[in-house]
Amino acid sequence: MAEVALHQVTKRFGETTAVSGLSLDIADGEFIVLLGPTGAGKTTTLRLFAGLEQPEEGSVHIAGHEVTCQAPAERDVAFVFQQYSLYPHYTVFENLAFPLRAPGRRGSPEAIRRRVQEIAEMLRIESKLNNRATELSGGEMQRVSIGRALVRQPNLFLMDEPLSSLDAKLREDLRVELKRIQRELGATILYVTHDQLEAMTLADRIGVLAEGRLVQIDDPREVYERPTSVYAAQRLGSPSINLLRPGTLGLENGPGGTETLGVRPEDVVLNGRGVAARVLTLEHLGVESIALLEVAGAGGAPQQVHALLGSQRGVAEGDSVTAAVRPGAVLYFDGEGRRLATGTTGLQERRP
Amino acid sequence: MSVSTKAYSVSESGKRTKWLAGGMVVVYALVSMIPLVWIVLTGFKSPPDSIAYPPKVVFEPTMEGYVNLFTSRSRQTPEYIESLGPPQTWYDALVRERNMVITGPSRFLGRYWNSIVIGFGSTFLAVFLGTLAAYAFSRFRIPLKDDLLFFILSTRMMPPIAVAIPIFLMYRELGLSDTALGIILLYTAVNLSLSVWLLKGFVDEIPREYEEAAVIDGYSRLQAFVKVVLPQMRAGIAATAIFCLIFAWNEYAFALLLTSGQAQTAPPFIPIIIGEGGLDWPAVAAGTTLFLLPVVIFTVLLRDQLLRGITFGAVRK
Numbered sequence: 001m002a003e004v005a006l007h008q009v010t011k012r013f014g015e016t017t018a019v020s021g022l023s024l025d026i027a028d029g030e031f032i033v034l035l036g037p038t039g040a041g042k043t044t045t046l047r048l049f050a051g052l053e054q055p056e057e058g059s060v061h062i063a064g065h066e067v068t069c070q071a072p073a074e075r076d077v078a079f080v081f082q083q084y085s086l087y088p089h090y091t092v093f094e095n096l097a098f099p100l101r102a103p104g105r106r107g108s109p110e111a112i113r114r115r116v117q118e119i120a121e122m123l124r125i126e127s128k129l130n131n132r133a134t135e136l137s138g139g140e141m142q143r144v145s146i147g148r149a150l151v152r153q154p155n156l157f158l159m160d161e162p163l164s165s166l167d168a169k170l171r172e173d174l175r176v177e178l179k180r181i182q183r184e185l186g187a188t189i190l191y192v193t194h195d196q197l198e199a200m201t202l203a204d205r206i207g208v209l210a211e212g213r214l215v216q217i218d219d220p221r222e223v224y225e226r227p228t229s230v231y232a233a234q235r236l237g238s239p240s241i242n243l244l245r246p247g248t249l250g251l252e253n254g255p256g257g258t259e260t261l262g263v264r265p266e267d268v269v270l271n272g273r274g275v276a277a278r279v280l281t282l283e284h285l286g287v288e289s290i291a292l293l294e295v296a297g298a299g300g301a302p303q304q305v306h307a308l309l310g311s312q313r314g315v316a317e318g319d320s321v322t323a324a325v326r327p328g329a330v331l332y333f334d335g336e337g338r339r340l341a342t343g344t345t346g347l348q349e350r351r352p
Numbered sequence: 353m354s355v356s357t358k359a360y361s362v363s364e365s366g367k368r369t370k371w372l373a374g375g376m377v378v379v380y381a382l383v384s385m386i387p388l389v390w391i392v393l394t395g396f397k398s399p400p401d402s403i404a405y406p407p408k409v410v411f412e413p414t415m416e417g418y419v420n421l422f423t424s425r426s427r428q429t430p431e432y433i434e435s436l437g438p439p440q441t442w443y444d445a446l447v448r449e450r451n452m453v454i455t456g457p458s459r460f461l462g463r464y465w466n467s468i469v470i471g472f473g474s475t476f477l478a479v480f481l482g483t484l485a486a487y488a489f490s491r492f493r494i495p496l497k498d499d500l501l502f503f504i505l506s507t508r509m510m511p512p513i514a515v516a517i518p519i520f521l522m523y524r525e526l527g528l529s530d531t532a533l534g535i536i537l538l539y540t541a542v543n544l545s546l547s548v549w550l551l552k553g554f555v556d557e558i559p560r561e562y563e564e565a566a567v568i569d570g571y572s573r574l575q576a577f578v579k580v581v582l583p584q585m586r587a588g589i590a591a592t593a594i595f596c597l598i599f600a601w602n603e604y605a606f607a608l609l610l611t612s613g614q615a616q617t618a619p620p621f622i623p624i625i626i627g628e629g630g631l632d633w634p635a636v637a638a639g640t641t642l643f644l645l646p647v648v649i650f651t652v653l654l655r656d657q658l659l660r661g662i663t664f665g666a667v668r669k
Contacts, residue, residue: 052564072567085565089583102570148569 003028004049004156004188009058011044011212018044020212022058026156029186031179032217033199035235036209042192045209046158049190051075063155073102078149080159085145086133092144093129096120099152119147122181139170146174150181157189163198175201196236200224208232230337233262239290239306241331242268248297249305249325250275254332255340262331262339265290268307270315274324280304282317291315293323388644394637402633416450417634419443420627421460421642425452427628460639463621468646469532470617471601474539478596479589481540482547487577489548490555491563501552504545512542513605523610532615535607539600546599547592554588555581590657594650601647618643 004026011019019041026032034042047053048060051072059068067075078099079085086095096116100107107115120126123143128136136144142162149157162178163171179202182189193199199206200220207217208231216228220236227233233241242263246254249268251261270277270291277293289309297303307323315321332340365373394402396413425447433453439445447454488494489501519538520529528534558581566576582589608620622639625632651658 050564050568052568071572072564073570073572075568076570077568079565079568081561081565083561085561087562087580087583098566099569103572103575105570148565 003061003064004190005061006045006048007059007061009048009055009060011041011048011053011055017212019048019055022212022214024207024214024217026188026190029188031182031189031191031202031204032207033191033193033203033205034207034209035193035196035199037194039211040209041212042209043160044212046079046160046190046192049075049156050077050079050158073104075156076152076154077156077158078152078154080145080149080157080162082161083165085148086136086141088132088134090133091129092120092125092131092133092136095133095144096129096147096151099148105152115151119151122150123147123177139166139174142166143174146178150185153185153187155188157187157191159189159191161193162191164194171195171198178202196238200236206236208235226339227262227331228339230260230262230333230339233331233333233339237264239265239308241265242305244303244305245297248303249295249323251325251330254330255342257334258332258340259335260333260337262333263305263325263329265306265308266310267326267329268293268305269324269326270307270309270321272322272324274322277305277321277323279315279317279319279321282315289315293321295323391637391640391644395634395641397634397637399627399632399634402637414446414634415443416446417632417638419446420458420632420635421625421638422458423447423454424456424458426455427452458625460618460621460625463616463618464642466532466611466615467601467618467643470535470539470615471597471646473532474536474543474600475593475596477536477540478543478547479551479593482544482551482592483582483585483589485544485548486551486555487581489552491560501549504548507542507545516606516609519606520609530611530613530615535611535615535617538606538610539603543596543599547596550592550595551585551588554585558584587657590654594654594658597650598647 006022006024009019009022010017022041022045024032024045034045036042044053048055049062051060051067051070051074055068059066061067062075062077087098090098093116096119097112099105100112100115116129117126120129123146125140125143125147128140128144133141133144142165146159146162149159163174166174175198181187182202191198191202203220205217206220206223208215208223208227210231216223216232218226223232224236227236230243242265244251244261244263246258246261248261249263251263254261275295277295280292280294282292283290287310291307291309293305293307294302295305305323309315332342334340393409393411395417396415397408397411398414398416401408401411402417423443428451430451433448433451436453439448444454489497494500523529523534526534528537562580562584563573563576566580567573571579602619603617604619607617611617611620618639622636622643623631625635625639627635
């Protein structure tokens, strides 16, 4: 019953418009990830749902009710902040019990103790329950933060880059954990991140924000393979998509009005038929390598292209190679960065 | 072996530096404590010893100063004293040696009590109002906020005594002259600028996320303030309270001007304790010694908070 939505919401801070005419519908149990650079309005969107900000225009709905004018406490949402949200004067137990002791929700001490214990076990912090919040490591603090959101069953979880302050290993563990917990609880989550790996793996749908507007919202695969714009295409993929002028790499024919070609690095194939290229640098990442190639550009000026080499070996820095693009893997964008439809192209074939 | 000066400057200081610093602290402590020690000693001297020249460091201690501080006495003929029978208490005996009898308690205790009521009362008010105002200035969008803050600070830009005459006239009109309430209000007003500014700094240091998290978790703004903000302001509140108390406790000029009887505090009273043939120095010293105690105790009790508070949140965590 946790249908959650923003309808045509606009929020300004003085001169700047943080969110402009944003509409977003989230189904019950859905995991939505918002992607976008700093200042795109991701955090503001979360704060609008939480009631920490009031929109100038539009309405906010949670669990099918309009809550635009309700105070945060009445909305029954949980918020995981990037940092800072553990109360330093409380122990871990008290921090976890804090939401359960709120007026109007007050359960019996026994029920609170049991619930906190349960969550602590789920997050593997049960041995730290009597520690002060300041005596924890960064990872433990963040797990307590997430735990504090999980102790009650709110209509909506809002998470603002909850894993960004952690080291890589821990981030990976918690990411997997979070997805498992979300499936288990059937929780509705709106999640903000910079990390595209988190976005790809966690999201049921990814929303791409640009300057306070939602430019695309689709399942991760769709956003990756059929971005609606250059902007959305650049949000996913590492290294990011190659943007080329028509004529580069022997690519010519696109739909009318094509100004820019988008080629994912993994779609650049070396040493088959293709144009001459030179390997500038080569980065080994273990399973795969990233090659930076220099090819002749459209006007004859050299252009740099990233290629992701899977198990292809036998390439070294400074080598002269040939490069081509996997047929049908090109995305065509017009002068304003919008993707142009290509009818039935090879894209369809690549989908499983 | 060469040692980088930069690395040295941030490392633990050497043994010799520590001894030198320790020695300087001891010397400084001695210099600043000598007047205090002298006051405490004078309280136990007899009146002739207290004004002896050269000053006496070794003397025969007596409680005369303290007895004189707490009592009023009158001189009587030896025959009259004889007729009273043997003295009932040790202080009776002490007074009779000087051919006097105790006629009743002095006004010192009343003045001391006034100081306690006014000092702690105004400190409580200044810190209480200051905390609320500081929170509001730190968290809410207030029209003309910067101007208001400057205006509050500007009340500190002149010595408070500069407005003594208008306040004197105002208080006379309002019937606040020589009342504890009047003095409490006055000290609160003077301290409020200090407490608002100090406490605002402490509130600014506390990230808003704490309150936002509490509000989302189902608490009202006031509950979030009490449960989350106040506990983290403890150090700041303690430091501010000590500063306010020290001002209110030691204030002399307004107390002299605005109080004479009922509401008089200890500072204007102690220096005018008259004995036979002029000021009763041992009694003045005894009164001063007792007057020092509450602030010392208060500061010692809050010293941990104070230390953290005075670093102004520079080293959080």
